[in-house]
Amino acid sequence: MLNTLTLTAFCVSALCALASARTQLTDGTAGKIIEGPGFTTMGALQWQSSGVLWDGCTDSAAHPINISTCFALQLSADPTKNLQDDSSDSPRQRIEFLTAGAADGTSWSYQWKYYLSSQTGTTNHFFHLMQILTRGGSGGPVITLNAAAGKVAIQDTVRGCPAAGCPSIALNEFTDRTTTHSMTVTYGPSGSVKYTVKDSATSKTLLTYSATGSMGTESTSLKFGTYRLAVAGMTVSLAAVGDFSEKKL
Template sequence: MAAPPPIPPRPNEAAPPIPPRPGDAAPHPPPSPGHPAHPPAYPPVVVGRLIADGTEAKSGVLVRGVKWQASGILEEGANLPGQDVRIRRPLTIHLGPSGSCIDGKGRQRTEILSWPPTAAGETWLYKWNFHLGPSIPSSSKFFHMTQLFSREQGGFVVALGLVNGKIKISSQLPPLIGPDGAPVPQPEVPVERYWGRTTYHRMVVRWGPGGSVDYTVQDAATLEPLLQYRVADVHVPAGGSVKCGLYRAHVCSAAQAVVGDFDFVRR
């Protein structure tokens, strides 16, 4: 006997969802409220004073102790439409799609950095706020938003980046070892927990032999902890700066971020 036909939905009542069949692709979740479904358009509508226009790589001094370098557009103010940016002294970074905003190494880079470079034996406290625009594709190539950079080493020491849909810590310092004798994995969170919100960054660094790094990232409004990285009694190569912004080797789309409230102090 044939099965009876399904009961139609009542008026103004939605029909139940059709269950997926084996082999069907999982449906994509809807975008979060206030988050665009696609990366930003480029070029943007600039609303603040232009510091860099994105036509060539430039650099300059923001204030005493803070410099900037930009291959993309850098403007004063918070220019992320639809985003609740909680930064009192903001700068907005805009990077374009592939083929645009390229520096001398063929990469896209717009960063704010501490200056002058540090010396071995110095201890510095770095604080800033950061808001990554949502819906930015990523790849396996590096896409740094924070770099603890060493000129003595000629590269980053610790970095925070977007890789394959995750916000991850990368480190060139000796790894922490767990109770089982294996290296402890570096901290990471899904990018959906990071973008579209203002994050508060605090990093304390003792440079040189017997050095240390203590880096925490929190939600700026709720102080919810998102990431923490700590290492002590290691050599932290000096000649250093902290860099915060957008720096990437592979371009999937345009990207935007707001950064500001810089407080870089030697202890």
């Protein structure tokens, strides 16, 4: 049986069809993070979910999800539900896919696809769609794609943003379309990154960002999905990801 809320969100016309057979992986009621079975789910990815995660997506004629190997991600609008830790003073909801930790000095190319429904709104708090995360040293984010205050923007925690600001677009330029994300990264203290987001249908470049310098230390991963602070007044989050590939250079 299809999940009613997800079906309604992705089927905005009467011509709704299954993009693939669907299997529910998590139902969002555990009150903690549930992890997938090792780095095997999407080629070389591990998943983590406190929300509702489906293997398989639904879409519509009006807003097709052009992702062949597709996972549907749903987070509740209720800030007391789908939490990764029910007892935390900083309640958070998370469904993310991540690569294995990469060593300093190694170079990788990644590509994946992402779809965010326009029923998903933003707040003034963090809502991560992608991040390079390092575990070495004090750990933490390096580069982030964040949706907040009606925009989707790059954040560079290590270098900060130039005076003109980091690249950003309006949220409605990102939603209701499949986007293709391409990244080439060298990890480590003397690293580099080139990251591009394009509209999959038109090949129009929506965002691009390049940087050199520190790209994590010891063990660093790419992760993408939906991860946000749970606050009153937020909307449901409905997204789809997939078609991931990676190559060690």
